[in-house]
Amino acid sequence: MIGSQANSAYTRLAESAATSIVPFRGSPKRVTICEPVRGWRDPVMERMKQLVQLERGWDGYRGAPVGFDIAHFALRMLDAACGVDAPTPQLVPGSDGDLQIEWHTERGDIELDVRAPNDVLAWRRTASTGPDGEEVALTNDFSLVASWIAELLEPSCATGTAAA
Amino acid sequence: MPLEPPPRDRAGKVVPHDHTGVGPSDGVIRRISENQLVTDKNGQRRISSKAFQASSGPNAGMSVDLECSIIGAGLDVATYVTTPRWIGSVRFEAGALRQEGYQVGFDPIPENPHHGEVWGDFGRSRRRRLQQLCVWFVPIPGVLAESA
Numbered sequence: 613m614i615g616s617q618a619n620s621a622y623t624r625l626a627e628s629a630a631t632s633i634v635p636f637r638g639s640p641k642r643v644t645i646c647e648p649v650r651g652w653r654d655p656v657m658e659r660m661k662q663l664v665q666l667e668r669g670w671d672g673y674r675g676a677p678v679g680f681d682i683a684h685f686a687l688r689m690l691d692a693a694c695g696v697d698a699p700t701p702q703l704v705p706g707s708d709g710d711l712q713i714e715w716h717t718e719r720g721d722i723e724l725d726v727r728a729p730n731d732v733l734a735w736r737r738t739a740s741t742g743p744d745g746e747e748v749a750l751t752n753d754f755s756l757v758a759s760w761i762a763e764l765l766e767p768s769c770a771t772g773t774a775a776a
Numbered sequence: 777m778p779l780e781p782p783p784r785d786r787a788g789k790v791v792p793h794d795h796t797g798v799g800p801s802d803g804v805i806r807r808i809s810e811n812q813l814v815t816d817k818n819g820q821r822r823i824s825s826k827a828f829q830a831s832s833g834p835n836a837g838m839s840v841d842l843e844c845s846i847i848g849a850g851l852d853v854a855t856y857v858t859t860p861r862w863i864g865s866v867r868f869e870a871g872a873l874r875q876e877g878y879q880v881g882f883d884p885i886p887e888n889p890h891h892g893e894v895w896g897d898f899g900r901s902r903r904r905r906l907q908q909l910c911v912w913f914v915p916i917p918g919v920l921a922e923s924a
Binding site: 663666669670671672673674675702704705706707708712714716717718721723725733735744745747 | 826831
């Protein structure tokens with residue numbers, strides 16, 4: 613019951629974050645503004661709903677479900693950093709109700725450890741970073757993550773040209 | 777033989793320690809949930825680095841089950857760590873963890889009298905090192921233990 617209420621509240625908030633409704637009182641003509649279709653968003657929303665409803669102890673110890681505030685923040689962060697064509701990330705819960713967002717592609721690996729709202733450890737490993745990768749602490753500016761994700765989508769030949 | 781009670785602070789919380797009753801070749805088992813698996817670039821399922829992380833808060837470490845304690849209670853280890861529904865687990869040797877600078881301690885809790893903690897550095901590179909050190913104990917079919 614509690615999980616269901618949390619889920620409904622989460623869905624309402626997530627949807628309100630994705631859509632803006634502005635009253636229009638001028639011409640009777642209808643003007644609609646459509647959200648761009650982001651292929652990654654529906655699977656991410658579905659996974660988030662599962663993770664906020666995890667049972668306490670889901671990890672075999674004392675693991676907490678993903679916090680509502682963390683899920684909401686993570687979704688807003690993804691909205692800011694991921695374009696329409698971004699690959700769908702994988703979401704892994706942490707024992708403390710935190711969350712890790714991961715991409716593993718031919719072009720590289722990205723892991724965003726969302727420890728709390730505005731507390732993210734961003735890590736990536738590509739051919740240019742070496743095997744240990746690079747890690748940056750982020751708060752509310754995710755332009756770096758957006759550039760990392762954009763690089764995942766670049767054709768392989770672009771890297772060769774840039775390197776040359 | 778049961779493990780000696782662990783050291784506690786004034787609030788009654790177990791403090792980080794290296795328990796002398798846990799020998800170097802004793803198993804330290806970490807349960808793995810289906811929720812902690814990811815798929816790599818080749819479509820191979822693996823354990824996420826997020827599965828090897830300490831809890832937050834004072835004295836908090838990474839929760840584990842202590843093999844020697846379970847055996848000492850006359851229980852089957854694989855059955856114990858898979859009951860009631862936990863689908864997989866990996867095993868470290870306590871000595872290998874200590875060589876990496878970790879402490880392996882005993883922290884019995886009401887729902888798990890064989891519960892232990894591993895204390896130390898769980899930064900990202902260290903978590904990947906932990907993944908190299910562990911082997912499947914109760915494997916999840918088709919899933920690799922090491923990081924992507």
